[in-house]
Amino acid sequence: MELPTTMSGVLLTRHGGPEALEWSDTIPVPRPGPGQVLVKVAAAGVNNTDINTRIGWYAPEVTGATDAVDQDVDAGGWGGALHFPRIQGGDLCGYVVAAGQGVSLPRSTRVTCPINLPRPTEDTPTAFIALGSEIDGAFAQFCLMQESDLYDVTASPLSDIEIAAIPCAFGTAENLLTRAGVSEGQHTLITGASGGVGLAAVQLARLRGAIITAVTAPAKADTVRAAGASHILHRDDTPPEATYDAIIDVVGGPGFGALINALKPGGHYAVSGAIAGPIVETDLRALYLSDRTIHGATYQPPEVFARLVELINTGTIRPMISQTYPLKDIAKAQEAFQSKRFPGKLVLIPPDPGT
Numbered sequence: 001m002e003l004p005t006t007m008s009g010v011l012l013t014r015h016g017g018p019e020a021l022e023w024s025d026t027i028p029v030p031r032p033g034p035g036q037v038l039v040k041v042a043a044a045g046v047n048n049t050d051i052n053t054r055i056g057w058y059a060p061e062v063t064g065a066t067d068a069v070d071q072d073v074d075a076g077g078w079g080g081a082l083h084f085p086r087i088q089g090g091d092l093c094g095y096v097v098a099a100g101q102g103v104s105l106p107r108s109t110r111v112t113c114p115i116n117l118p119r120p121t122e123d124t125p126t127a128f129i130a131l132g133s134e135i136d137g138a139f140a141q142f143c144l145m146q147e148s149d150l151y152d153v154t155a156s157p158l159s160d161i162e163i164a165a166i167p168c169a170f171g172t173a174e175n176l177l178t179r180a181g182v183s184e185g186q187h188t189l190i191t192g193a194s195g196g197v198g199l200a201a202v203q204l205a206r207l208r209g210a211i212i213t214a215v216t217a218p219a220k221a222d223t224v225r226a227a228g229a230s231h232i233l234h235r236d237d238t239p240p241e242a243t244y245d246a247i248i249d250v251v252g253g254p255g256f257g258a259l260i261n262a263l264k265p266g267g268h269y270a271v272s273g274a275i276a277g278p279i280v281e282t283d284l285r286a287l288y289l290s291d292r293t294i295h296g297a298t299y300q301p302p303e304v305f306a307r308l309v310e311l312i313n314t315g316t317i318r319p320m321i322s323q324t325y326p327l328k329d330i331a332k333a334q335e336a337f338q339s340k341r342f343p344g345k346l347v348l349i350p351p352d353p354g355t
């Protein structure tokens with residue numbers, strides 16, 4: 001079937017509030033070159049990182065929590081300045097509809113990919129670009145990808161909506177657990193445990209055989225327990241000192257020092273988020289005198305996401321979907337996401353282009 005020349009989608013026109021998002025029905029449909037694949041987007045997850053990029057929170061001059069950005073920024077993307085307009089959307093589930101020269105993926109293959117796409121160089125082997133930040137993402141009817149970045153999930157029993165909820169949240173969580181070396185029997189504390197990444201970390205840590213303490217609001221405690229947590233701490237609780245082998249943190253903010261103190265000697269703290277604030281304080285003696293280790297975790301080695309794809313294709317993991325929205329209602333979906341009313345994930349559905 002012949003591809004359309006234009007598609008519908010959401011354009012980020014600048015850093016700012018929801019008004020910076022513009023719906024367009026006249027976005028040119030990209031044509032795949034050598035090694036490239038055009039994917040028809042079936043569903044795309046809603047994530048903190050898309051909102052953070054929209055508001056410019058990654059700019060170094062922004063020092064507050066993600067819900068307190070009230071300044072104009074020029075370079076607020078993951079890699080600095082964005083090229084506007086940009087199609088955001090770091091969570092992709094879709095189907096191959098066209099391919100360039102040298103591509104082996106058949107048409108109609110269902111695919112997904114990590115949000116962090118490795119682009120190693122000789123000088124920087126951990127270099128990457130982010131889908132929906134440095135390149136256009138999944139908030140449109142079609143998405144142009146390198147074949148080498150895609151993973152075949154045709155065999156998975158999960159729905160398109162469920163798969164679209166996995167890459168960012170579960171990829172980030174699996175990377176955090178890998179960096180922290182979480183293994184069977186280890187006492188592991190997970191912050192933000194009712195959110196997308198936190199709930200994924202609970203599920204994945206349970207698969208590793210860890211003993212999980214989850215930090216969450218009382219109203220969401222049952223959901224987090226059902227995902228695999230043995231113990232619950234409320235958000236205002238101070239975790240007990242020298243108790244945990246590993247801490248998985250996506251919150252940051254003023255509780256950082258107490259988290260470091262909660263590690264056992266030789267314990268590991270891994271962080272991939274700071275929604276409560278990126279500027280933190282601790283006593284360095286609490287780190288070096290107890291041989292504690294901090295891991296900043298964003299780059300995902302290909303084997304981390306490949307391991308996740310195995311779990312997707314066997315149906316071993318299943319994300320919690322609280323709500324779906326038409327892509328055109330992205331502002332409403334992001335507002336609901338930021339309200340933290342819903343546990344788990346929210347997912348956007350683009351209009352079917354009919355190809």
